[in-house]
Amino acid sequence: MTNQGENNIKLGLFTLAGLVVLIFSFYMIGKNHNLFGGDFEVKVRFSNLNGLIAGNNVLYSGIQAGTVKNVELLNDTAIEVTLSIDPKVSAFIHQDAIATIGTEGLMGNKIINIQPGTGKGLVINKGDYLKTRKAVNTDAMLQTLDKTNNNIALISEELKNTVTRINQSKIFEVLNDQELGSGLRSSLANMHQATADARDMAANLDLMVKGIRGGKGAAGLLLTDTAFAGNLNNAMQNVRMVSDNANQATIRLNTLINSVNQDLSSKNGSMYVLLKDSVVAGQLRSTMKNIQDGTAGFNQNMEALKHNFLLRGYFKNLEKQKNKKQ
Amino acid sequence: MARIPEFIKETGQVTRFTGRFFSTGLKPRFEVKELLAQCYFIGYQSLPLIGLTGFIMGLVLTMQLRPSLVSYGVESELPVMVGIAIVREIGPVITALIFAGKIGSSIGAELGSMKVTEQIDAMEVSGTNPFKYLVATRVLAATLMLPILTILSDAISLFGAYVGVNIRSVTSVRLFFTQVFDSLSFGDLAPAVIKTFFFGFAVGIVGCYKGYNSSKGTRGVGTSANTAVVLASVLIFIIDLLAVQLTDVLGLN
Amino acid sequence: MEISTGSSMSEKKIPEDRETVIEIEHLCKRFGENVVLNDFNLKVYRNENVVVLGKSGAGKSVLIKCVIGLLKPDSGTIRVLGKNVPELDHEDLDKIRTKIGFLFQGNALYDSMTVRENLEFSLRRQWIKLPQTEVDALVKEALGNVSLPHTADMMPAELSGGMLKRIALARTLILKPEIILYDEPTTGLDPVTAREIDNLIIALQKKYHTASIIISHDMNCVKNTADRVVLLLDGKCYAEGTYRELEEAADENIKQFFE
Ligand SMILES: Nc1ncnc2c1ncn2[C@@H]1O[C@H](COP(=O)(O)OP(=O)(O)O)[C@@H](O)[C@H]1O
Numbered sequence: 022m023t024n025q026g027e028n029n030i031k032l033g034l035f036t037l038a039g040l041v042v043l044i045f046s047f048y049m050i051g052k053n054h055n056l057f058g059g060d061f062e063v064k065v066r067f068s069n070l071n072g073l074i075a076g077n078n079v080l081y082s083g084i085q086a087g088t089v090k091n092v093e094l095l096n097d098t099a100i101e102v103t104l105s106i107d108p109k110v111s112a113f114i115h116q117d118a119i120a121t122i123g124t125e126g127l128m129g130n131k132i133i134n135i136q137p138g139t140g141k142g143l144v145i146n147k148g149d150y151l152k153t154r155k156a157v158n159t160d161a162m163l164q165t166l167d168k169t170n171n172n173i174a175l176i177s178e179e180l181k182n183t184v185t186r187i188n189q190s191k192i193f194e195v196l197n198d199q200e201l202g203s204g205l206r207s208s209l210a211n212m213h214q215a216t217a218d219a220r221d222m223a224a225n226l227d228l229m230v231k232g233i234r235g236g237k238g239a240a241g242l243l244l245t246d247t248a249f250a251g252n253l254n255n256a257m258q259n260v261r262m263v264s265d266n267a268n269q270a271t272i273r274l275n276t277l278i279n280s281v282n283q284d285l286s287s288k289n290g291s292m293y294v295l296l297k298d299s300v301v302a303g304q305l306r307s308t309m310k311n312i313q314d315g316t317a318g319f320n321q322n323m324e325a326l327k328h329n330f331l332l333r334g335y336f337k338n339l340e341k342q343k344n345k346k347q
Numbered sequence: 348m349a350r351i352p353e354f355i356k357e358t359g360q361v362t363r364f365t366g367r368f369f370s371t372g373l374k375p376r377f378e379v380k381e382l383l384a385q386c387y388f389i390g391y392q393s394l395p396l397i398g399l400t401g402f403i404m405g406l407v408l409t410m411q412l413r414p415s416l417v418s419y420g421v422e423s424e425l426p427v428m429v430g431i432a433i434v435r436e437i438g439p440v441i442t443a444l445i446f447a448g449k450i451g452s453s454i455g456a457e458l459g460s461m462k463v464t465e466q467i468d469a470m471e472v473s474g475t476n477p478f479k480y481l482v483a484t485r486v487l488a489a490t491l492m493l494p495i496l497t498i499l500s501d502a503i504s505l506f507g508a509y510v511g512v513n514i515r516s517v518t519s520v521r522l523f524f525t526q527v528f529d530s531l532s533f534g535d536l537a538p539a540v541i542k543t544f545f546f547g548f549a550v551g552i553v554g555c556y557k558g559y560n561s562s563k564g565t566r567g568v569g570t571s572a573n574t575a576v577v578l579a580s581v582l583i584f585i586i587d588l589l590a591v592q593l594t595d596v597l598g599l600n
Numbered sequence: 601m602e603i604s605t606g607s608s609m610s611e612k613k614i615p616e617d618r619e620t621v622i623e624i625e626h627l628c629k630r631f632g633e634n635v636v637l638n639d640f641n642l643k644v645y646r647n648e649n650v651v652v653l654g655k656s657g658a659g660k661s662v663l664i665k666c667v668i669g670l671l672k673p674d675s676g677t678i679r680v681l682g683k684n685v686p687e688l689d690h691e692d693l694d695k696i697r698t699k700i701g702f703l704f705q706g707n708a709l710y711d712s713m714t715v716r717e718n719l720e721f722s723l724r725r726q727w728i729k730l731p732q733t734e735v736d737a738l739v740k741e742a743l744g745n746v747s748l749p750h751t752a753d754m755m756p757a758e759l760s761g762g763m764l765k766r767i768a769l770a771r772t773l774i775l776k777p778e779i780i781l782y783d784e785p786t787t788g789l790d791p792v793t794a795r796e797i798d799n800l801i802i803a804l805q806k807k808y809h810t811a812s813i814i815i816s817h818d819m820n821c822v823k824n825t826a827d828r829v830v831l832l833l834d835g836k837c838y839a840e841g842t843y844r845e846l847e848e849a850a851d852e853n854i855k856q857f858f859e
């Protein structure tokens with residue numbers, strides 16, 4: 022205890038070091054959460070906040086732009102969220118920008134993402150309302166997907182019949198064209214594959230969603246975190262888009278085939294003339310090719326979905342179970 | 348079963364002792380010089396140990412977490428996860444436990460042997476209130492120093508985690524700490540720091556109580572040191588439990 | 601058998617009107633079932649050394665701890681310099697304690713401090729802000745009194761048993777107490793060192809005119825230092841007198857100490 026003075030200096034350094042780290046941490050956290058944000062306010066109305074609370078961050082094109090200032094329940098379907106926006110950023114936000122609720126990082130807080138619109142609209146003013154996009158609903162998505170699959174199945178059946186009949190008919194040489202025939206066939210095969218996959222997929226997803234609801238498995242755990250839900254949403258959106266496309270394509274194909282059928286059954290010459298027309302044949306060919314591409318893309322998507330990290334474990338499990346059963 | 352009345356009696360005595368700390372220990376005259384000396388010993392001299400364990404803890408935690416995060420495909424979230432784990436729970440609790448082991452036992456043994464060799468009586472006879480001189484300074488020093496140790500230990504642990512992240516991949520210091528701080532909120536840091544005051548207080552008061560009421564003989568001193576550590580560690584977990592409940596109620600989680 | 605106080609007093613050279621510094625009346629102290637002191641009475645006058653003789657466990661240490669207020673008696677009064685110790689509050693107790701020196705059986709030196717810090721410890725707490733030169737002078741004087749002037753910067757662990765006892769004595773003396781309570785000052789020391797301690801006690805008593813209670817069962821020490829001897833037995837003052845008186849007593853209980 023003879024060198025008390027020196028000890029006190031060490032103790033002082035020690036204490037200061039601790040305080041500096043603490044203050045620095047608070048500063049860093051405060052900076053990120055923009056505690057001292059500006060007074061530029063805009064409003065957004067959501068029907069579901071997914072856990073967003075006052076104090077959460079607002080990002081504009083991924084840049085820290087402000088914080089959620091206030092959350093107010095207006096009625097049973099609308100919640101008004103007031104955002105405090107950094108004036109530096111607000112100058113770049115146009116009125117057609119879209120606000121969505123997302124998640125910060127993997128397990129972070131809720132955030133509001135403002136995505137720039139076309140950039141043609143006026144710059145927002147204080148108190149303006151931003152547009153929103155409804156969050157993707159997994160249930161609705163799966164329902165659509167299921168319907169689409171049914172449609173595809175139905176249509177492809179008809180398509181098969183029709184094509185067989187067209188194939189069999191000797192009148193239309195153009196359809197004997199090897200290329201077109203094989204193209205049609207392979208497109209049909211693809212379509213089959215896709216439909217089967219999609220049906221599987223839908224069933225699996227259904228099962229999985231049930232599992233998730235029950236909070237089963239790692240995927241279930243992770244999915245209760247809305248961050249993953251966000252990722253899944255993206256994947257699902259893709260699937261839906263493809264299936265929508267396929268749906269449209271098949272619907273178009275259906276009308277086409279129906280008209281062909283009608284023409285054939287009525288034995289009206291116009292069809293014959295049309296089909297003889299190489300332009301129409303070419304169009305038909307390209308349509309077929311489109312369908313082929315579309316269905317192949319759909320297949321790819323299905324494949325990709327299988328490899329998606331979220332669902333990978335699930336599919337692996339499925340395979341394992343299959344292997345066990347064998 | 349026969350130990351239950353004993354236990355209740357002891358609880359009462361500890362409570363009394365704590366009450367005495369607040370009633371006499373915090374009144375003037377303050378033993379400022381002794382307080383500083385104790386802060387130096389309890390705080391500064393514990394830093395190497397706490398720093399070392401903190402570093403290893405951060406490193407090991409990172410290496411242990413990596414495989415599971417990799418299997419979920421979220422390896423990039425490693426700093427966030429380690430950061431939250433260290434700042435919220437592992438840093439404060441592990442630091443407090445090591446602190447209890449080092450400081451709780453040393454206070455228990457020191458006061459125990461002073462009691463046994465009548466040094467405490469000698470102090471009292473010489474006109475010094477040993478409760479103020481010995482107990483109040485140590486409890487206060489432990490209460491004030493553990494938070495600082497925890498903060499420094501957190502920082503060192505995060506550095507360990509940074510090293511751990513860099514074993515298998517490369518991250519810049521800046522990105523690492525930006526990621527860590529991005530994921531943290533005041534609700535993570537503030538309760539974690541506040542609860543360490545209580546941890547420190549528990550370690551100090553238990554060590555002093557056990558030492559101050561040590562029974563005669565070398566055996567008594569050993570028992571004091573030992574039970575001080577055990578009781579302090581248990582108290583740390585109980586306080587931690589209360590803290591998590593409280594932050595939950597306050598909506599800071 | 602009790603030797604009458606009157607007869608013993610008449611043999612004393614000290615005049616009748618001497619000042620009483622410690623007056624213990626009807627002192628009772630028990631620990632649970634263990635009755636240690638039971639109606640103990642004793643008077644100590646200025647300028648005399650009273651030796652309390654008793655078997656190990658008789659309650660001698662308990663007696664002087666009651667005197668300095670470390671233990672609270674169950675009943676009875678202990679008047680030290682006119683104040684009843686058991687009834688004093690903390691502040692007054694601290695005040696009276698500055699006038700009492702207490703030499704512990706095991707020295708009770710602060711083993712984490714150097715000898716100087718040990719000596720300074722009570723000084724620094726008695727008078728707020730004593731100038732450093734004065735503190736140094738007092739330390740030097742105290743160490744000189746016990747003829748160990750070169751040990752100031754040593755740790756207690758580096759000193760021998762006899763030296764520790766002397767340092768402890770120096771620490772007791774540094775506040776210039778009016779009363780000194782010695783708890784077995786020579787126990788555990790070799791005869792030569794024990795003599796040195798005895799002589800020191802006598803010399804210090806002469807120098808500072810203190811009143812002392814010396815607890816001992818070392819008959820050489822008793823013989824050397826005692827102006828008056830009190831035999832503590834069964835919690836009572838069993839016999840009282842000069843060394844010679846007790847030595848010549850026929851009582852079995854007294855005799856066993858003098859064999
Ligand atoms: N703090 C205490 N608690 C319980 N019993 C005690 C305490 N101090 C002393 N005693 C008991 O009082 C008796 C006298 O002890 P003591 O005065 O130390 O003996 P001695 O005369 O040898 O100094 C012993 O029987 C001891 O057991």
Ligand SMILES: [Mg+2]
Pocket residue numbers: 660661662705783
């Ligand atoms: Mg004794």
